[in-house]
Amino acid sequence: MKSTTLLPTVIGLLLASFLTATAKTIQQADGENFVSFEAEHYKASSEGESNNNVVEWILTDDDASSGEAMRANFQRGQVMPINSKGAMVYELKFAEPGVYHLHARAMGPDGASDTAFIAQEWNVPVESDSYHFAGVPEGSQFVWIKGNPNAEWVIRETEEPVTFVVKIREGGILFDRFVFHKVKNVPAEELDELPNSPKN
Numbered sequence: 001m002k003s004t005t006l007l008p009t010v011i012g013l014l015l016a017s018f019l020t021a022t023a024k025t026i027q028q029a030d031g032e033n034f035v036s037f038e039a040e041h042y043k044a045s046s047e048g049e050s051n052n053n054v055v056e057w058i059l060t061d062d063d064a065s066s067g068e069a070m071r072a073n074f075q076r077g078q079v080m081p082i083n084s085k086g087a088m089v090y091e092l093k094f095a096e097p098g099v100y101h102l103h104a105r106a107m108g109p110d111g112a113s114d115t116a117f118i119a120q121e122w123n124v125p126v127e128s129d130s131y132h133f134a135g136v137p138e139g140s141q142f143v144w145i146k147g148n149p150n151a152e153w154v155i156r157e158t159e160e161p162v163t164f165v166v167k168i169r170e171g172g173i174l175f176d177r178f179v180f181h182k183v184k185n186v187p188a189e190e191l192d193e194l195p196n197s198p199k200n
């Protein structure tokens with residue numbers, strides 16, 4: 001009997017610890033025309049069907065804003081299958097409807113480590129082999145790059161949060177920050193100065 005009465009409490013505690021470990025929703029600040037966030041503030045990393053390919057993004061601190069960036073922890077020179085694990089899922093809540101453009105502060109250490117799978121719209125998993133970031137300038141510095149121009153980041157109504165998914169394609173690529181901005185061409189120095197959006 002005792003274990004039966006305790007069960008709801010145990011479930012509640014487990015749920016509470018899960019929620020505590022989950023990143024909060026990133027919110028567009030009032031009056032701003034962008035949402036800005038650190039790559040390390042993702043909510044989940046286990047999307048995918050294959051349990052045989054356990055790959056994750058790992059924290060690193062190479063010249064990253066807020067001290068940390070995410071590096072795709074997979075062998076360089078090999079491409080991950082589309083249905084493998086290794087997704088970072090972000091939950092964003094916009095206040096302003098409109099069309100947004102993706103900017104990312106990324107690093108591609110070499111030609112075999114410069115691509116990632118990125119969903120082409122909100123609220124969908126990565127399920128095609130298209131990707132936003134290919135040919136991130138090779139080097140050991142982070143640079144701001146633009147998302148795929150064919151992607152559609154449209155906010156029609158603002159009641160519900162949306163999700164944005166970044167998945168491992170090649171090992172070694174790094175992401176430091178992401179910005180969704182109403183302006184398509186934002187100078188790098190301006191992106192650097194944007195504050196991170198509040199979380200809630």
Ligand SMILES: [Ca+2]
Nearest residue numbers: 038065068176
């Ligand atoms: Ca960062």
